[in-house]
Amino acid sequence: MRGKAVEKMVQKTGKLQVPIPTSERAPVGENATSLVNHIGVEIRAAAPLQGLMYWDDIDDSLKKSIILRVRDKFEITNYDEDELVRQTITKICQLRYKDWRSRMYAYYKMLRKNGGNPRSKPYKGVSQEDWENMIDRVWITNKKFKKRSEQNIVARSSLPWNHSCGSKSFAATMSTKAEIPHFVDFFKESPWSQKKNDWLDHKCMEKHVELENL
Structure with missing residues (x-):
């Protein structure tokens, strides 16, 4: 479930229950994937892009507000009581923010490969200002980003095999x-x-x- 589908389900049944067993360090159950997807939705709606590289660079108060919006719809078992549960949610946020930026970069490379003008076609949901900032301040000129991108390409190429579980852990x-x-x-x-x-x-x-x- 994504966005509006989650909203409708919450209106119908109340908060969606998601346990995160300490032994697993990952959400489990029928709402696990919906939780991960919705964290991505809230990050794309509120997390800034300019002047940042990672989720950890975002102001703590903003990170907390994003997680609170997620918790408005999902009852994450023992979130307040268990530090390992909170660490698991933080890890998911880090990955969702990274994935969002990675998808943007892949889209940008596709536009360039196809001979289009990347500046004229911002990634879905990204403002023109943010899009041009990503092009000029990150993908074209940021040496740290380029080095990390090259390292990621090498890492992906060395994966021994894929799996058939899709986005689920x-x-x-x-x-x-x-x-x-x-x-x-x-x-x-x-x-x-x-x-x-x-x-x-x-x-x-x-x-x-x-x-x-x-």
């Missing part, structure tokens, strides 16, 4: 099962293609055999 996916599977069995599901009826990468098969023999 392993913890959230496992929690939706009628019976929590053994991790070795779940490992087979995550990099398995139902369409091909085969492993996404045969390195996964080798790892699965290795886990079975532990």
